[in-house]
Amino acid sequence: MIGICVFNSVFILASTIYDIADKAGVSIATVSRVFNNRNNVSERTRDKVLAIAKEVGYHPQANAQGLASRKTNTITAVVPVISNYFFMEVLGGIQDKLNDHNYELTIYNISAGKDTFSQVEHVLKRRASEGCLFISIHLEQEEWKALHRYNIPITLIDEFYEGFDSVSVDNQQGAYRATKYLLHRGFSRVAMLSAVSTSKPIESRLEGFRNAYKDAGVDFDHSLVVSGDSVYRDGFTERGGYEAMVKILTMKPEVEACFCASDIQAVGALKAMQDLDKNIPLIGYDDIELAEYMGLSTIRQPMRDMGFFATQNLIDRLENPKKAISQTIYTPELILRNSTE
């Protein structure tokens, strides 16, 4: 369905500070002052300027302001993929915080195809924002270090590097708690439904899984860690969970319970159990909103809080560049629901 339509609308000639100054009979400096809320402008003048600006729909141009003042009033969030529950929640928290402060948010998406580091560098080089929030971006020590030269405030979320502020969750601990719980319940063969093994969170969760076994004095069997075959989103998908659970159920029938690397995978796993008409206790990871309604036991990560807090942290640093670097680590919490009944 295609429609054509002609409008006799009067376009705005993208007026500038000069136009406003002219019409108001003042200098551009005064107009600038009005828009920057400087208090040394008489009320009369301010009203006149504002009235004219409103009439012609004027508003300072972001670029010109940025160039002249060397401030952009923008913070950039760098994420691997937007369409993922974790990032979505974190971004929500960031928004919440930003709404109170006068910053604009730019989201920069790292494409999986190209080199992460150079994409990150690109963001910093452009200098289009005053500070950056890096969400689940994992780089080598050396690479993080190299970013210091751009001298722009950075707060890491879900990653740790001593040179920048960071906000993360103790993944090892989360996995440990879930596994320990299952082991203590008396299940001796607890599997880990994993994802792409090179992914950062998987590494530490696997460690926690192992540690729980060790501390419980139960022999650790490597083959109990299984993941699906799809690598899209590092396997953190319903599909990935489904595939993995099918493997577990068919190839390791002795498994009595399962710790799952994410709630979204757990959804797939649940389906697999249903399809294969089996049922074993399951613990997810994240506590996305769905989990509660699906009766999924899980490890809660305060995703929204993390975004909120990290943003606060970044803003603090913007206002006080010399403040000490801080590392905040949340401890995840075990939430018990039906799936472990």
Add this chain to the structure above:
Amino acid sequence: MIGICVFNSVFILASTIYDIADKAGVSIATVSRVFNNRNNVSERTRDKVLAIAKEVGYHPQANAQGLASRKTNTITAVVPVISNYFFMEVLGGIQDKLNDHNYELTIYNISAGKDTFSQVEHVLKRRASEGCLFISIHLEQEEWKALHRYNIPITLIDEFYEGFDSVSVDNQQGAYRATKYLLHRGFSRVAMLSAVSTSKPIESRLEGFRNAYKDAGVDFDHSLVVSGDSVYRDGFTERGGYEAMVKILTMKPEVEACFCASDIQAVGALKAMQDLDKNIPLIGYDDIELAEYMGLSTIRQPMRDMGFFATQNLIDRLENPKKAISQTIYTPELILRNSTE
């Protein structure tokens, strides 16, 4: 856990085009040409400039470029809330498209508290981007019309207004299909699990629901439309669905099947049925990835495609401002799964 750490890193002095020109022994115009991939620069010069730029970590500043060239290379997506499955998917599609083209994405979040129109105007006035994608932003005819004066390309997603390109889904049709299916299956009392009634999608879905009744020759009973009490996200939440289904099951025991305004509400509704130990056929709306794994019958909206296509459309208009305005309307599709078995 707080850590302090001192780095003896050498910050970059934010070099400019002048510094590069100096070191390379060329004029700033030449440096500019190199970074804009103009082909009238000798290979020797280009290599030298690039080498020096790399050495000092130089990259053109977005603001200065934007000001001088009057182009920002940025498109802005305006959304009501990020943390919502629909927007998330649409944004994913936008990203996919943008990754191929050389545009940066800025996401602007409309806060629920303040006036939508003025927030939208703000985005346009700043002129920080070349074009805008409005996702599920609903304004009055007059308001949309007023935006023409800013003379910046806009593509609407999930909204219709004749003056701008738009990409939407026929909500009325979607609801109609779901309801008709249920009615034809022989359920005479089909309820609609709704959300905040003033929300745009609800209006048209309700219409489709009604139409299906009319066409089936079954008397329409207003009390069959029920929604939860929570208004967060206009009621499009698990909680909203749960509340509504509880009402249906307890107050309208004669209901035999249910059409649900979104998959996410359906998740809550499923839980309610389980808690109350009842079970009626259910059809959701959206077809989020989860739906497949939950066995939820639903009305599929090609969310990702919509984002992808709308972005393509906007880019087309950017490149050819005089192209005819187009309205694209997707027809949603009924997907049958377990929940209607």
Add this chain to the structure above:
DNA sequence: TTGAAAAATGTAAGCGCTTTCATTATACTT
């Protein structure tokens, strides 16, 4: 070799703002 066309480079004028410093108008004191 010469001269014209083509390629490479440079000069300089903005882009639309902010901000310092100088100037003028206003308010207040005695």
Add this chain to the structure above:
DNA sequence: AAGTATAATGAAAGCGCTTACATTTTTCAA
């Protein structure tokens, strides 16, 4: 009323880039 402190305003220099136009260098046909 005169003098001074203070508030309001203006002039002008830049912020770091792009780009039209001018100039210089290179290329190549005859």
